[in-house]
Amino acid sequence: MSDQILVINCGSSSIKFSLVDPEAGTHVLSGQVERIGSDSGFLSWKGAVQGENELGPTDHRGAMHAIVKVLRDSELDFAGIGHRVVHGGEHFTASCRINDESLEVLRAHQHLAPLHNPVNILGIEASRTAFPDKPQVMVFDTAFHQTMPRRAYLYALPHHLYTEHGVRRYGFHGTSHRYVAARAAEQLGRPLADLALLSAHLGNGCSAAAVLGGKSMDTTMGLTPLEGLVMGTRSGDVDPSLHEHLCNTLNLSLKEISALLNKQSGLLGLSGGHSNDMRTLLQAEAGGHEGAALAVEVFCYRLAKALAAQVVALGRLDALIFTGGIGENSTPVRARTVALLPFLGLHLDSAANEDHGRANRGIITTTDAPCAMVVQTDEELLIARDTASIILQPEISP
Ligand code: AMP
Numbered sequence: 001m002s003d004q005i006l007v008i009n010c011g012s013s014s015i016k017f018s019l020v021d022p023e024a025g026t027h028v029l030s031g032q033v034e035r036i037g038s039d040s041g042f043l044s045w046k047g048a049v050q051g052e053n054e055l056g057p058t059d060h061r062g063a064m065h066a067i068v069k070v071l072r073d074s075e076l077d078f079a080g081i082g083h084r085v086v087h088g089g090e091h092f093t094a095s096c097r098i099n100d101e102s103l104e105v106l107r108a109h110q111h112l113a114p115l116h117n118p119v120n121i122l123g124i125e126a127s128r129t130a131f132p133d134k135p136q137v138m139v140f141d142t143a144f145h146q147t148m149p150r151r152a153y154l155y156a157l158p159h160h161l162y163t164e165h166g167v168r169r170y171g172f173h174g175t176s177h178r179y180v181a182a183r184a185a186e187q188l189g190r191p192l193a194d195l196a197l198l199s200a201h202l203g204n205g206c207s208a209a210a211v212l213g214g215k216s217m218d219t220t221m222g223l224t225p226l227e228g229l230v231m232g233t234r235s236g237d238v239d240p241s242l243h244e245h246l247c248n249t250l251n252l253s254l255k256e257i258s259a260l261l262n263k264q265s266g267l268l269g270l271s272g273g274h275s276n277d278m279r280t281l282l283q284a285e286a287g288g289h290e291g292a293a294l295a296v297e298v299f300c301y302r303l304a305k306a307l308a309a310q311v312v313a314l315g316r317l318d319a320l321i322f323t324g325g326i327g328e329n330s331t332p333v334r335a336r337t338v339a340l341l342p343f344l345g346l347h348l349d350s351a352a353n354e355d356h357g358r359a360n361r362g363i364i365t366t367t368d369a370p371c372a373m374v375v376q377t378d379e380e381l382l383i384a385r386d387t388a389s390i391i392l393q394p395e396i397s398p
Contacts, residue, residue: 002077004028005384006134009084010123012115013037015063019047019076020384027380029076033063043067049074060119064126080135081127082387084175084379085120086225087113088140089166095143095386097395098124098136106138112166113224135395137387144174145209145216152218152313169227171219173201177209178216179382180323180375185214187361187375188319188368196314198307201377202333203324204232204276208306210313218313220306226261229306230299232276235265237302270295278326278333300333304340317344320372322364328356328376334364338372345370 003023009016018030031045033055041055043066055066071078083098089109096102103124110117120138128136145153153169154162161167177199184199185192192214199209206229209219220228220236229236238261239245246252252260268276272291275281278299284292311317320341321327322334331353338348346365353364362373 002079003388004076004078005387006071006078006081007084007380007383007387008081008123008127009380010060010119012119015060015067015123017045017067018380018384019071019078020380022381022384022388025378025381029071029074030380031067031070033058033066036060036063041066043070045070048076060122061126061129064123064130068130078134080137080387080391081131082383083120083124083127083136083138084141084383085124085138086116086141086172087170088138088142089170090146090168092138092140092143093146095137095139095383095390097390097393098128098138099395102138112170135391137390139175139383139386141172141174142170144178145171145219147215148218155222167223169219169222171207171209171216172221172225173205173207173209173219174216175379175382176201176323176377177207177211177219179379180321180377181211181214183375184319184321184362184373187373188371189361190318195318196316197318198310198314198320200303200307200320200322200327200337201324202229202278202303202322202326202330205234206231206236206303206324206326208303208310210310212314218310220310230270230295230302231266232278233263233266233268235261235269267295267299270298278330282330282332296333296336300336301340303333304337307337308341308344311344317370319370320344320346321375322372323375323377328374331356334372334374338365346372348372 004019004021007018007020013036014032014034016032019028029047033041033043035041039057041058043055044052089112091105180199181197182192185195197211199211201207205225207219207221210217226234243257246257271281274284274291281292281295285296326333335348335353338346349364349366357364357374362375363371365371
């Protein structure tokens with residue numbers, strides 16, 4: 001039997017899949033079905049085999065069938081399936097085997113992430129139907145942050161909202177923060193248990209986390225992935241009275257305000273609708289676009305401010321990690337952010353930053369301790385590794 005793991009990341013209009021070798025850390029095949037729910041579903045894949053296919057109108061089940069066909073035709077086998085799940089609430093503090101019982105508990109948590117968990121569950125159900133003989137595991141975005149102390153996860157709200165309704169900060173991007181913290185320790189040649197790390201995951205979604213001795217102590221996202229940093233189209237932190245203000249002044253409904261904060265804000269909103277994409281904005285800024293310059297300026301300032309706040313949870317700092325599409329690739333964003341943090345002992349080495357730290361274990365500052373560093377994230381690999389280790393364990397019946 002193959003040791004490879006099929007990793008599935010099911011979103012509302014797409015399913016991404018990847019066949020990963022957890023030992024070698026390689027991606028054998030990766031692909032995605034896009035535009036699920038429209039009349040023009042589209043499947044593409046590359047790696048050991050490659051191709052693309054117009055699927056026409058399709059739902060999640062149809063998309064999963066198309067993925068199964070690609071895998072069968074490729075004759076690539078796998079030992080099990082790992083699913084990315086956005087919200088595990090307080091129940092799931094680690095990755096877990098999928099069976100009828102655990103799926104039932106997950107269903108009971110749907111209300112915590114109404115945009116994400118229902119589609120994650122759809123993906124799991126479709127994949128259990130397609131591959132009834134393969135063991136399957138769910139890996140949560142929230143689980144890593146379950147070590148946060150109560151002072152970090154509680155909102156200053158009436159306490160029964162937490163005890164009776166689960167209103168608290170959960171945090172997300174846990175697979176990425178956990179993966180890069182461990183990789184940073186390897187790159188630095190120091191035990192993870194000894195390190196005080198700040199992890200800045202900067203992609204379309206952005207969050208920072210304080211990781212002490214390998215455990216999450218605080219993070220910028222909260223009950224939902226809207227809280228915290230400026231993101232591609234998400235506002236991050238705003239005044240909680242903004243809803244009332246927009247309702248009173250512009251007569252907007254809750255649904256409209258939610259769409260505005262999630263889909264029309266962040267880099268896109270600040271740049272006057274120019275783009276949610278950092279690379280595009282940096283190019284536009286270089287060409288004199290004022291909105292783009294403003295978006296990048298606010299993004300870096302808010303990031304630096306949040307990172308400084310996260311250091312409170314650590315008490316000291318060994319390394320600031322930059323990861324995600326922006327963190328790994330954007331030299332100017334890293335430079336501008338580090339320039340705002342000299343009081344943390346961080347001083348940029350411009351040549352090392354231009355080179356993404358490749359010459360010195362990812363380090364882009366003039367000192368090794370504390371340092372800022374670039375670490376490539378690989379959430380699929382972490383999901384594959386968790387899956388491989390869980391499916392090796394005997395299944396305990398309830
Ligand atoms: P992710 O969600 O991790 O794929 O990250 C997407 C973000 O990374 C987008 O804002 C991209 O513009 C940004 N990104 C990717 N490559 C670069 C680059 N070379 N320079 C600046 N931003 C980049």
